[in-house]
Amino acid sequence: MTDSTETGFADAVVRLAHLVDHVFDEVSRRHDLTAAQTQLLCVLVGGPIGMTDLRRALKLEKSSLTGLVDRVERRSLVTRVRDPRDRRAYQIALTEEGTRLAVLTHRDVAAGLDALAAGLPAAELTLATSILTRITDDAAVGTAGLPQPAS
Template sequence: MVTTKEPALRFTEALVRLAHLVQQVFGEVSREHDLTPQQAQLLCLLIDGPVGMTELTRALHLEKSSLTGLVDRAEKRGLVVRTRDSRDRRACRIELSPDGARIAVLAHEGVTRQLDALTGELPEEHRELLTSAIGGLLAEHTSRTGRAWLPSDHVTDAAAAVTR
């Protein structure tokens, strides 16, 4: 049996490949729920509650017109609803419908399950090291851009609410 050893990856190349892998997993899970990856990302961002359009454009890295189209399509499918922003009558916030909340939790759990399976063989100390390194990268991004990533603990709360 001939085994070939892949050349060692540079750190940034490894990050790029990891990003592609996570996007692939997101795509696979999205298809399972008859969603586009962008729709799944939108639903997952809304799990913690309504979010304004400006915040969504930043979080999803979309132009305003692209986000409007994404929200229009999700609203047409009954996954989200627009509500008035109580602080600014000119603005609206996007929130999950009951069906959208159910699908959002299922999609998030599917992505988490697949990523856990991919990393399941890693020793716990490697998992902790990766978690710390990724947390540091996200913190650095936040300090440079002023844009924080949404916390993941809101998913657990939403999952509990949907299953009640």
């Protein structure tokens, strides 16, 4: 195991991202889903979401999201419902079967991710949670220093 002082922050985050991807892949396989479908279901656990907000949450291009939603809709896991605030727009909502599967996959992903940190002392886990929450919250509001594409 590599000493954390020998590894830079970016390297550690990349390694963590691979572990998180692995958890999503394993959970997805167990439930006959792709990792992208599992992520979609996990996002929708909180309730119906419009396509624009869903695209932002999943960091997908419009065409990729449309294809993903179409595939999950064909499996009767989600449905398009009229947005109550804008009759021209739709939100994506879980069906009854989608809700059941979303709750299961969300629980399994959370358990897998919690297992990654199971050996940490409580104080370190609290600190890690605080740091990761700050990073993700900052990225969500656009204050993180995300690299911009080259011109």
